[in-house]
Amino acid sequence: MPTNDKNGIKIWQRRTNRESIFHWLLWLIGIMIFTYCWQQISKSTTWFFVWDAPRIATDLWTRATPPKWEYISQLGKPIWDTLNIATLGTLFALIIAVPVAFLAARNTTPSRFIIRPIALLIIVSTRSINSLIWALLLIAIIGPGVFAGIIAIAIRSIGFCAKLLYEAIEEIDATQVEAISATGASRWQVMVYGIVPQIMPAFAGISVFRWDINIRESTVLGLVGAGGIGLQLSASLNVLAWPQVSLILLVILLAVVISEWVSAKVRGAII
Amino acid sequence: MLKLDKLVKTYKTGDQALKAVDIEIPKGQVLALIGPSGAGKSTLIRCINRLVEPTSGQVYLNDVELTCLSTSALRRERRRMGMIFQEYALIERLTVMENVLSGRLGYVGFWRSFLRKFPQSDVDEAYRLLDRVGLAEMADKRADELSGGQRQRVGICRALIQNPALLLVDEPTASLDPKTSRQIMRLICELCQERNLAAIINIHDVALAQMFVQRVVGLRFGAVQFDGPPENLTPEVLTMIYGEEDWEATIEKIEDEDEADLL
Numbered sequence: 001m002p003t004n005d006k007n008g009i010k011i012w013q014r015r016t017n018r019e020s021i022f023h024w025l026l027w028l029i030g031i032m033i034f035t036y037c038w039q040q041i042s043k044s045t046t047w048f049f050v051w052d053a054p055r056i057a058t059d060l061w062t063r064a065t066p067p068k069w070e071y072i073s074q075l076g077k078p079i080w081d082t083l084n085i086a087t088l089g090t091l092f093a094l095i096i097a098v099p100v101a102f103l104a105a106r107n108t109t110p111s112r113f114i115i116r117p118i119a120l121l122i123i124v125s126t127r128s129i130n131s132l133i134w135a136l137l138l139i140a141i142i143g144p145g146v147f148a149g150i151i152a153i154a155i156r157s158i159g160f161c162a163k164l165l166y167e168a169i170e171e172i173d174a175t176q177v178e179a180i181s182a183t184g185a186s187r188w189q190v191m192v193y194g195i196v197p198q199i200m201p202a203f204a205g206i207s208v209f210r211w212d213i214n215i216r217e218s219t220v221l222g223l224v225g226a227g228g229i230g231l232q233l234s235a236s237l238n239v240l241a242w243p244q245v246s247l248i249l250l251v252i253l254l255a256v257v258i259s260e261w262v263s264a265k266v267r268g269a270i271i
Numbered sequence: 272m273l274k275l276d277k278l279v280k281t282y283k284t285g286d287q288a289l290k291a292v293d294i295e296i297p298k299g300q301v302l303a304l305i306g307p308s309g310a311g312k313s314t315l316i317r318c319i320n321r322l323v324e325p326t327s328g329q330v331y332l333n334d335v336e337l338t339c340l341s342t343s344a345l346r347r348e349r350r351r352m353g354m355i356f357q358e359y360a361l362i363e364r365l366t367v368m369e370n371v372l373s374g375r376l377g378y379v380g381f382w383r384s385f386l387r388k389f390p391q392s393d394v395d396e397a398y399r400l401l402d403r404v405g406l407a408e409m410a411d412k413r414a415d416e417l418s419g420g421q422r423q424r425v426g427i428c429r430a431l432i433q434n435p436a437l438l439l440v441d442e443p444t445a446s447l448d449p450k451t452s453r454q455i456m457r458l459i460c461e462l463c464q465e466r467n468l469a470a471i472i473n474i475h476d477v478a479l480a481q482m483f484v485q486r487v488v489g490l491r492f493g494a495v496q497f498d499g500p501p502e503n504l505t506p507e508v509l510t511m512i513y514g515e516e517d518w519e520a521t522i523e524k525i526e527d528e529d530e531a532d533l534l
Contacts, residue, residue: 176363178322179354179429180373182320182349186381189384192384198362200364
């Protein structure tokens with residue numbers, strides 16, 4: 001009852017007295033927890049290393065600059081591999097994600113109690129494991145190289161794409177589907193005419209968004225031996241070749257900027 | 272032509288949307304279904320083409336009983352029932368032509384429809400229909416570029432290209448302005464006359480219904496309260512269908528409008 005009657009004037013407050021005390025207590029507890037954690041972290045930090053950080057950073061900066069430009073001749077192939085891992089990985093993921101999404105969406109699944117849970121399980125299990133871990137597993141199974149990277153990226157992306165896509169399928173306008181069904185169309189025709197056009201913009205957006213993420217993810221896959229520019233990065237880091245590392249980072253930055261630009265263009269064109 | 276026999280629909284929630292509705296419609300008759308929101312008008316027409324499954328009762332379309340048909344037989348019968356929707360229900364991202372041709376999906380195989388290779392006769396008919404409703408120039412526009420009245424015309428073409436015997440029309444004018452509403456109602460009724468189609472038109476606007484149809488059925492709480500010609504809609508009858516209200520104004524307005532039309 002936020003409204004109080006005081007001498008005939010109705011006073012309105014956002015919360016009742018009890019509610020405001022409760023909110024105040026909640027804030028108090030929150031701040032106490034924060035302070036306690038801050039103290040614990042502070043105690044277990046070796047502050048010498050932290051105070052030292054600016055000096056080390058400048059030291060690293062002087063070692064890493066200027067980048068070793070002539071090293072670029074050896075980076076063409078790895079960055080091409082990285083782009084291929086991302087692109088093919090996304091493509092394979094989409095091929096599997098589309099049917100999984102249709103099986104998972106409440107309004108298109110053939111069976112809510114058997115097939116839908118299986119589809120959801122596929123989505124959750126592929127999504128919950130990072131692509132770096134998938135790569136580690138796959139390298140053990142199919143050996144190091146680009147192929148392991150592609151499969152790792154693909155598996156990681158299935159859940160992501162299928163989840164976003166099935167949410168888009170569930171949000172379609174049902175009367176358009178009704179209208180197509182009412183013409184006497186078959187189940188597959190209803191899908192092609194009633195559902196697919198409605199989810200096309202979402203599908204395009206999801207694909208380029210995931211491709212964009214995958215370019216970033218595939219740059220690190222080389223660290224565990226799954227091909228691409230990460231391989232060069234880990235090799236250079238191991239021999240402390242800082243000018244090479246800085247050049248590699250620049251190349252990765254450039255690739256990511258270009259992919260951002262491409263995906264923004266594609267999204268703009270299709271939606 | 273169409274016969275509903277003790278049609279009952281009970282939703283899972285226990286709401287009885289239709290209580291043993293009996294209606295018989297001869298060939299070529301246009302019928303307006305009026306009634307308050309929630310009276311079961313939409314449910315009634317959706318039970319006819321089984322977008323909503325009726326709980327019990329029979330629906331006969333030219334002696335074919337619809338409620339017990341298998342999926343594929345139902346698809347064949349649905350081709351003979353064109354449906355027009357309140358919010359047009361066009362596929363927004365497809366072109367006008369694709370939307371009209373989607374009315375032929377029941378006649379065309381999957382791959383032909385997928386590749387948009389419709390028979391030339393269908394395409395010819397689509398152009399004829401678009402021309403008839405005044406949208407000949409719009410065939411290649413995307414449906415979401417059109418105005419409300421234009422979209423509803425596309426919806427009408429989609430229903431008619433099915434070559435139906437019956438039109439099921441769900442609130443065709445509820446999203447349109449008064450002038451466009453009249454034009455659309457007039458168009459639907461003219462087309463029904465030209466092609467000798469029977470039609471059931473759900474409509475909220477009693478005055479508009481009276482202007483165009485030959486027969487009015489009033490539904491309340493899922494039961495038929497009134498069935499007769501539009502002239503018989505007296506204030507007492509409207510009170511019976513909708514509840515207590517001053518109905519004189521509604522009925523007077525129609526008479527005024529009729530005179531205005533004559534002028």
